[in-house]
Amino acid sequence: MSSNPLEKYERLLTKEPQVNDIYVIVDIKWLEHWKRYVGIEKSDEEKVTKPGPIDFIQLMDQTTLNSSNEIQLRSDAIEGNDYTFIPYELYKDLAQTYKQNGPEIIRKAIPQGQDQIVIETFLIPLRLRESRCLNARTKQIYRSHRTRIEELKNDICNEHSIAPSSTHHLYSSEDENGLNWKLIDERLDLTLEDINLAKNAFITYESRTLSAHNASSFSTSKIHYTPALCGLSNLGTTSFMNSALQCLSNVSALTEYFLCDEYRKHINCDNPLGRKGKIALAYGELIHKMWSGKTNVSVPGFLRKSVAYYTYKCCGFTRKNPQEFMSFLLDGLHEDLNFFKEKSTIEKNDDDDGITDDSILAVEQWDNYRKGNRSKIHDLFHGQIKSVIQCLECQISERVFEPICTLGLPLLNKVETRTFKILYVRLNGPIKSYDIKSSTHGRMCNLVQDFCDRFQPKEKDTHEKEPAVIETASKFNEINQYEEEVVEEEDFTKASDYDEHQPKPDYILAVEIHNHRIHLLYTDKHLLKSIVECDQIVFYEIPVSLKKENNDKILMPCVFREDDRNHKNFGLPFYVNIPRHNCKGSDIEEELQKTIGNFLPLSPTESSDKPLYTTSLLINQNYTGTYKLLNSCLDDHIDFNGKTTILVVDVASSIVEKYKKQEEEEDGKYSDKNHASSVASAIQICSQQKQSVTLFDWFNYFTKKKVLRKSDLWKCPQCNALKKATKKIDLWLLPKVLIIKLKDVNYTRYFRDDIDLLIDCPIQDLDLSQFVLNPAEKAKAKYDLIAVCNRIGNLSDEHYTTHAKSSLDKQWHTFNDSKISDVNVEDVINKAACILVYQQQQQPS
Known part of the structure; x- marks a missing residue:
């Protein structure tokens, strides 16, 4: 080695x-x-x-x-x-x-x-309880998902000095009051993951025989709960799964199919695309528990594990989204319950065989699809769309009728910009924060240029934009106008404090600050998409152009520390401009004196026996650093060859306190804390204005003819090359249950990409007939809303809930993991909605 x-x-x-x-x-x-x-x-x-x-x-x-x-x-x-x-x-x-x-x-x-x-990142939090008595001592612990049950038993015995006994057993309770206890399977080969313990479950080790003071602990088992009003335990970060399951649980036709056990006779153990019925059995078991009326909380662990085997993307302890889980679950149920033991091989035909009648071609392609796909999932959730792609060069077109299970409505003319919060530090001038919009796919040089452009008098934009939509409706024009308003740039030259300062790109040093220290010097080619939401970007105006060769000056970074034993960094670091050659300590001291007053509240009348600050040179060479007091080397020549040198200023506590007080008064003008709290609103894909659009606007956009992007060029069969084309989509066959994904959020390591709009959606009588091309389906185009999945929080703290209408009491309820509450019908639709579940109205007989 x-x-x-x-x-x-x-x-x-x-x-x-x-x-x-x-x-x-x-x-x-x-x-x-x-x-x-x-x-x-x-x-x-x-x-x-x-x-x-x-x-x-x-x-x-x-x-x-x-x-x-x-x-x-x-x-x-x-x-x-x-x-x-x-x-x-x-x-x-x-x-x-x-x-x-x-x-x-x-x-x-x-x-x-x-x-x-x-x-394994996040461990399971559990609470060890001395007994099932309501006032028993409790100890919080954290354990691995792979912890064996035997180890858990030893933990509780050691914690509460309980002697192991053959008459004692482990019990768990998910009730916050420590009621409704259940026996834990104690087989030696089982782990916490196998028994699907919920987060913060109570665990105790007691005799199976209940003593008098514990009898009340089990009295809740006789309580009758309302069927369907059953919460789901969060198994880590599984609110995405719980919200999707609550949506589907309130699809009455699907739930009745499982409650009457009709699904069991349709389980297909031979389908290589299924899980030999395991997903269907797990879902059926969960539905039975949720609708039994015997409990108000159920654990979906068995179902999660079954779906995880079907697709590993749903397993684990990281953040997911309910759109994916719902699609995976419905696909898994469909394959487990597919009537066909073996799928017929249907050769896909790229042309329409000269069939001009849409109805004939649609039936032919639908029948071909149904030769290998028949299940209750298919009957309830599957529909058909018509799509036509046309080459813009030769005008040849291709017509296809495709099956759909969920309908993902695209973001309206998605704005490919981000808003960056920039702290701008001028030479001997004010320090001010700016919001700058720049291309999501740009580089740091583009962001710097966009920043500088904002200080130029604004001129009307005469650039022609490539049309994204053809045959645009008047209402959709309003949406485009809204997006133009969103990306409208503020003219900094109109600000009341504008002093005709015009920054130049070559005189700006772009830096990332972390923990009050200079963490990274951005290069011109640095990709903006690699900048995360919590990064603090600072632009420093410098006296000499970055492009100047043989520069006889260098920029020395300077950081502040509290002058105590902890030496905690605070404030905003800055640069001093000093000679590259023949530099003395006095040169550094002189430049520091000129600049430091812009960053610290130093009063000329301040008097104290102790200096207001002490400055040291931190000299790094060959990976070792040494400190040298600046006052001790004022007449010494400082050698920068092969060394990295920074100024460290230890500031007296009186100045630090004054700085922090001033910081609070100015609403944390320079603080990292302020930056961290505001960054979620500072970096967005587009400004969150109080605007709304209707669901019909989205369908208008969805069904309009569009020019495909350059990344989606079409292989034209006549031109025999990738060509620019248009695509037109129409609804053809409508499903009994229509699942609409409003915001298909794009997550990367760096940021979340979505548009925060209030979508005005009808609770009742959603009429989609104007978007249905098939005349025979127009009469079936009315729907009622039965469930809404909501995404709340931000990328670093995201959570999902569901509003659903019970088919039993006809009331709307909110499902937030294990908690259930009532919700007013007027509050069902809000900006957090990301999935809508509509049920087709029954046709008059």
């Missing part, structure tokens, strides 16, 4: 995890800094400073800091944005060189599904 440490580090960072491998969760920004420091990744900096301590405090749930249990990660922490994993072997090497803030967060690699291995 090579003795080169870099090769060892790269090997450890790229190795695939194996079951029971140990990993440590670390701050991703710290790790990226370290990679540049040791040379694993290239850096634009001449010399990279040595990273500070490995900080675990920022990542952990502070309530578990002093716990004897496993340290928990912050619930809002995002992998790839806030943290990442490194092998424990690498961490041991790092711990010898770098200090640590707080205890390390250790996790293991565990098996997931049939052939996956994942690093």
Whole structure:
């Protein structure tokens, strides 16, 4: 094995995890800094400073800091944005060189599904209870999903000094009051994951014989609950799954099919595309529990595991969305319940065989589809659309009738821009925050240019835009006008405090600030999509052009620390402009004096025996750093050759307090905290104006002829080449249950891409006849809303709920995991809606 440490580090960072491998969760920004420091990744900096301590405090749930249990990660922490994993072997090497803030967060690699291995991030929170008595002592613990039941029994025996006994058994309760206890299966080979314990479930170990003071604990088992009003336990981050299940549970025809067990005679164990009936059986079991009236909370763990085997994308402990889960579940149920044991092979025909009548061609293609697809899912949820693609060069067209299960309405003329919050630091001038819109797919040089352009007097835009829609309706024109208003840029030259300052791109240094320190110098080619929501971007105006060669000046970074034993960084770092050659300490001191007053509240009348601040030079060379008081080297020549030097200013507590007070008064003008709290609203795909559109506007857009994007060129059969084309979609056959996905959110590691609009949707009598091309279907085009899935929160703290109308009491209810509440019908539709479930009105006999 090579003795080169870099090769060892790269090997450890790229190795695939194996079951029971140990990993440590670390701050991703710290790790990226370290990679540049040791040379694993290239850096634009001449010399990279040595990273500070490995900080675990920022990542952990502070309530578990002093716990004897496993340290928990912050619930809002995002992998790839806030943290990442490194092998424990690498961490041991790092711990010898770098200090640590707080205890390390250790996790293991565990098996997931049939052939996956994942690093377990979030442990299961449980509450060990001394007994089933309501006032019994309780201890909060956190355990791995792979913890064996025997280990859990030992935990509770040790915690509450209970002697193991053959007459004692483990019980669990999901009731917040510690009622409604159930026996836990104690087979030795079972794990917590196998028994599907809900988060924060109560666990106790007692005799099966109930004592008098515990009898009340089981009295709730006699309570009768309302069928269908049954919550679902959150098994980690599974609100996406629970919300989708509540939507489908309130589709009365589907639920009746499972409650009467008709589905059992349709289970297809021979379909290679199915799961031998496991998904159907798991769903049927869950529906029976939810509609039994015997419980108000059920655990969907068996169903989750069954769907996870069908598609691993639904398994795990990371953030998902209900659109995917609903599609996977319906597809899995369809294949498990498909009437056909073997699918017929139908050769797809790319042309219409000269058939001019839409009705004939549609029936032919629908019958071909049904030769391999017949199930209750098909009968309820499947419909058919007609699509016509036409080459814009030769005008030849292709007509296809395709089956659909869910209808995903596209974002209206999606705006490909983001809003970035920029802190602009002028030379000896004010520090001000600006919101700048720039292309999602641009680079840092584009953002800098867009920023500078905003200080130029605004002229009318004469650029022609490529039409995105052909034959646009008047109402849809209103939507386009709205989008034009959204991307309308503010003219900074009209601001009341504008002083005719005009920044120039070559004189702006773009920097990312993290923990009050300069974390990254952006290059012109830096991709804007790699900037995450919590990154603080600062533009520094500099005195000399960045493009000037043989510059005789250099920019020295300066950071502030509190002058106490912790030396905590605070405030906004800045740069001083000093000579590159023959630079003395006095030159640095002179430039610092000119600038520091812009960043600290230094009063000329301030008097104290102790200096207001003390300045040191931190000189890094060959990965080692040394501090040198600036006052001790005012007459010394500072050699920058092969070294990275920064100024560290330790500020007296009186000034720090004054700074923080001023910061609060000015609403945190420069603070990271303020930045973090406002960044969710600062970086958006488009401004969140109080605008609304109707569902009919979306259908108008969906059914209009559109020019395909350059990335979606059509292979024209006559031109025999990829060509620009138009596409027209119409509804042909309508499903009995219409699932509409309003916002198909695009998640990347970096940001969430959606448009936040209020969609005005009819609760009753949604009439889609104007969008149905098939005359025979127009009479079936009226629908009533029965369920709405809502997405609330943001990327770092996202949650799903469901509003659904019960077929029993005809009332609307809100399902929020295990909690259920009533909701007024006027509050059912709001900006959070992301899935609508409509049920076809019954036709008069």
